[in-house]
Amino acid sequence: MPHVLLIEDDVSVRDGMELVLRRHGYDVSTAATGEDALALLADPAGPAAELAVLDLMLPGMDGFEVCRRLRATGSTMPVIMLTARGDDSDIVHGLEAGADDYVVKPVTAAVLEARIRAALRRAEPSRSAQGEDHAGLLIDRAGLTVVKRGTTITLPPTELRLLLELSASPARVFSREQLLESVWDHDFLGDSRLVDAAVGRLRAKIEDLPARPRYIQTVRGFGYRFGPV
C-alpha cells in the first residue's frame, strides 16, 4: 500500500489523519517537526515514504524550509502542503518552495484522500510512447527520464506529468483549467496558481533562460503551450 509521511505538530490533527489514512489502507509514518521528518527521510533504514503531507506552521523549521531542503536533496517525492491560513502569500510561497498541491485546514478526509490519490497517480510510471527529441531536450516517455545535453534532469512527478502532457501535443495551447484537470485531477475551480508555480519550477530546470522560455511558452490570456521549437 502507498506509504504516506505526515508532518504535523498538532497531535490531534496528526492522529486524526493517521487514523483515517490507516483505515483506508495507507501505511503511515508521522513526524512532529520538520527536523524529525528530514532525519526520517534521510535514514536508509527508515520508512520508504512515497508522499508527504506537510503542515506549513511547524515549530522550529517551518514547512517552507522543509520543502526546500527536501527538494535540495534531489527528492521527487510529491508534497501536499497543509495550510491553516489559506492566505495567498502562504500558498504562493509554499508552491515556490516546491510543493505539488495544497489543502486548507480544516480539510475533510475525503478531500485529503482525493488529493493524495491524484498526487500518487502522477507519480505512477506511464508506459505510453517512446523517446522524443525536442530540439535537444530528450523526453523518454517509457523510462520517464528527461535528458538535456547529456545531463539527466530530475523532475518531481507533478512537473514531469506537466511536461509530458504539454509535450505530447507540441504547439497546442492548454488552458490552466485544462491542465489542472488533466495533471492535478482538480475540478474546474482548482487554483490556477498551482499550474503557474509548477511551470515556473519546470522552466528553471529545463530552459536555458527561464525568463525567455523556448520550450514552455506562455500564451497570454489563454495558458501555456510546448514549443514549437
Place this chain on the structure above:
Amino acid sequence: MTVRRPTLRTLRRLGGLRTRLVVAFVLVALVSGVTATALAYRESRNAVLERKQDAVQTEFRNRVEQAAADFDVPADEVSLTRFARRIADGLGDDTLVVAQYRSITAASDQSADRTRITPALRQRVRTHNGMSLQRVEWRGSPYLAVGTPITFDRADPGKPGAPSGLDAFAVTSLRAELEATTGVADAVRDGILPVVLLATVLGLLAAGTVLRPVRELGRATRRHAAGDYSSRVRVRGRDELADLARDFNQAAGALEASIDELRAQDERAKRFVADVSHELRTPLAAMTMVATVLDEDAASLPPDTAHAARTVSEETGRLARLVDDLMEMSRFDSGAARLHLARTDLAEAVRATLSLRNWTDRVETVLPSGITARVDRRRVDVIVANLVGNALRHGAPPVTLTLSADPAGDGLTVEVADRGPGLPPEAVDQVFDRFYKADAARTRSEGSGLGTAIALENARLHGGTIEAANRPGGGAVFTLRLPRHPAPEEDR
C-alpha cells in the same frame, strides 16, 4: 453639472467676501472723503468770506469817517458824487460806492448798476441806524454789499449819534474769494478716482489677509471631508482668525484621535475575529478529519449513538464552513483578498457551478453563449452558488437564472429570480448584512449567515454589485452586475 460649476462659482465669488470688502472700503472712502471735504469746504468758505467781510467793513468805515469829516449837509448831487469817489478811492478798483442823501443818490462810477444795493439793505441801514451788510447775487457772481448811515457827532460815546440823512453803500465782488474755495472742491473731485482706486487696493489687501486663512480653513475642511484627518492649518498672529484656526486644529486633533481610536478598535475587533477563526482551525482540523470515521461506523452503532455520531459529524462540517466563511470575511476586511482574473466563458462557468452542486435540473437557465469576461472563477462560483442556493432554499420554484451582456458591452448581468413569497420589505436593504436572517425560524439553515455578505464582497472586489429586490409578480430577484474588464490587477 461639471459645465455649470465654474459659472456658479464665479457668481458666488461676485457676492463673496472679497467683493463685499472691496465695496465696503470704497464706500467708506467715498463717504468719509466727501463728508470731510464738504465740511472743510464749508468752513474754509465761511472763514474766507468772514475775513473779507471784516476787512471790507473796517476799510469802509474808515473811509466813510474820513470822507464824512469834510462833508456838509445838505448835499447836492455834485458833492455827493465827490463824497462817493473819495470813499471809493481807498477801496480798490472793483468796489462801487453809492452815496444817498434823501432822494439824491450818487455813485463813484456813474455807469455801474446800482440794483446790487437792494431796498432791503437800504431799509435795514435806515432802521438799524448802523452798519449792515448783505450778500447778493448779480449776473451769476457773488457780491458783498455794505451800507452805513452817517451820523452826527456823538454826544454820548457808546450810543449812535443822530442820523444825518446821508447813507453810504459799497459793493465789492466776492468772486476771487469764492474761486479760491471752489478750488478745494475741484481738487476733491479730481482726487476721488485715485482715492477709489486706493480704497479698492486696500480693500483687496484687507480681503487677502482675511481670506487667506479662510481659504486655508476651507481647504483643510475639504481634506477632512475627504478622509484626511491629519490636515491642519497654520496659526498666524493673534487675531480672531488665528483663534478660529487654533480651534479648528484642536477640533481636528480631537476628531483624528477619536477616529484613530475607532479604527484601532475596529482593527482589534477584526483581528480578534481572524485570530479566533484561526485558532478554531486546528481543533476543527482534527474533528473534521475523524468525522468520516463516525459517519462510516454509524451504521454499526446502537441507534442513539449512531444519531449522536452523525450529529457530531454534521455539526463539525457546519462549524468548518462557518470558520471558512469567517476567515474569508476577515480577508475582505483586512484587504488581503486578491482577484485572480482569467478570461472566462460565463455560460460555461454558471453551468459548471450548477452541475457541481447537482442543481442543473432545479434551475431554469437562459445562458447565451459567447459572453466572456475577465473574472476570478472561484469568486464568481461563490457568488452564483450563493444566489442560486438562497433562491432554492428560501424561494419557491421555478428558480430562473438569466445571463445577459449589457448593450454597451462593458458589463454583464446575472439575474436569479424565484417565485416564492419574496423578501420582507424591511429585509431588502439588510439582506447583505452579516448574519442577517430574515426569518428567525430559518436560523438553522445550511448557510453560515455570511453567504450573501461574502457574495457582495466578491462582487465588489470585481468592481461589481449585487442588488436585491422583489418582483412585481411575487418572488425575490437578485441581480449581479460585473464589469467585463475589471481594472487589471493580475495580468496573465
